[in-house]
Amino acid sequence: xxxxxxxxxxxxxGPREGFQFETRIFPLDERVALVDALSQTGLKQIQVxxxxxxxxxxxxxxxxxxxxxxxxxPGVAHTALWLNAQGFRQAxxxxxxxxxxxxxxxxxxxxxxxxxxxxxxxxQRQQEDWIRLYDEAGVPIQAAYVMTAFGCNLQGDIPISAVxxxxxxxxxxxxxxxxxxxxxxxxxxxxxxxxTAVERRVGAVRDLVPEAxxxxxxxxxxxxxxxxxxxALRMGVELxxxxxxxxxxxxxxxxxxxxxxxxxxxxDIVFMAHEMGIQTGIDLDALIDAALLAERIIxxxxxxxxxxxxxxxxxxxxx
Numbered sequence: 001x002x003x004x005x006x007x008x009x010x011x012x013x014g015p016r017e018g019f020q021f022e023t024r025i026f027p028l029d030e031r032v033a034l035v036d037a038l039s040q041t042g043l044k045q046i047q048v049x050x051x052x053x054x055x056x057x058x059x060x061x062x063x064x065x066x067x068x069x070x071x072x073x074p075g076v077a078h079t080a081l082w083l084n085a086q087g088f089r090q091a092x093x094x095x096x097x098x099x100x101x102x103x104x105x106x107x108x109x110x111x112x113x114x115x116x117x118x119x120x121x122x123x124q125r126q127q128e129d130w131i132r133l134y135d136e137a138g139v140p141i142q143a144a145y146v147m148t149a150f151g152c153n154l155q156g157d158i159p160i161s162a163v164x165x166x167x168x169x170x171x172x173x174x175x176x177x178x179x180x181x182x183x184x185x186x187x188x189x190x191x192x193x194x195x196t197a198v199e200r201r202v203g204a205v206r207d208l209v210p211e212a213x214x215x216x217x218x219x220x221x222x223x224x225x226x227x228x229x230x231x232a233l234r235m236g237v238e239l240x241x242x243x244x245x246x247x248x249x250x251x252x253x254x255x256x257x258x259x260x261x262x263x264x265x266x267x268d269i270v271f272m273a274h275e276m277g278i279q280t281g282i283d284l285d286a287l288i289d290a291a292l293l294a295e296r297i298i299x300x301x302x303x304x305x306x307x308x309x310x311x312x313x314x315x316x317x318x319x
């Protein structure tokens with residue numbers, strides 16, 4: 001398959017990814033300012049913070065106050081991440097959180113133990129409790145993530161069968177209750193994806209469940225994020241997670257030098273999409289301004305390219 005989509009949808013994860021990854025805890029006013037700037041760019045979904053154990057992730061300890069300070073914008077969902085039922089309940093009790101039912105599965109046992117304290121099979125069983133929680137709260141399940149779908153720093157290579165086994169569970173579980181099938185996201189949690197891997201894994205999922213809407217959560221840790229994004233476009237993928245200015249990374253990934261990159265850089269993939277005639281609904285100039293704000297807040301050069309080079313509009317105009 002090589003037809004490019006006419007439009008893609010990008011969900012922003014920079015505030016949660018970025019501030020969670022940093023060892024320093026940044027002033028709340030600055031974090032709120034970044035979310036408010038992103039809310040004016042045309043992005044329809046922004047992941048603001050996570051409701052997780054504050055002893056493990058102290059950067060997210062004030063998540064409830066964070067949500068309470070952001071300015072709500074019509075048509076923009078401000079979402080959260082949680083890794084267990086307690087986190088979901090905290091999010092559900094917090095004003096301004098737009099709840100999005102999400103199922104989380106792992107292709108790697110080692111990473112599941114690192115992130116959730118149980119193996120991939122146990123995490124799968126726990127999703128039954130999550131589904132009941134969502135039902136009780138009246139929250140529709142919109143997405144199902146297969147984490148470490150391309151490889152794992154802790155376990156090594158991940159066979160495609162480990163991914164399709166999790167996808168098969170999603171399909172069978174949702175069909176059993178005659179539920180709408182959620183979007184199925186393949187998450188490159190620690191930055192192993194390359195274009196050929198994207199083609200093979202997206203192709204395998206599509207062969208298994210042709211009707212599924214497939215999304216990608218790509219990390220640019222090893223520099224192959226933009227190429228993998230392009231490969232996904234060629235496969236017809238139209239759902240992506242992004243991170244403004246390339247903020248963030250997984251803090252428990254076990255990278256060689258303790259560093260990582262966040263999701264593919266939002267403004268960079270928006271630029272690529274626009275240059276290829278693919279619509280995003282996002283104001284690139286406003287997004288670049290938000291990326292530069294993120295860089296000022298963090299206080300060091302960030303990995304985004306377009307935020308430093310500028311888009312092509314002013315050059316085409318001859319200014």
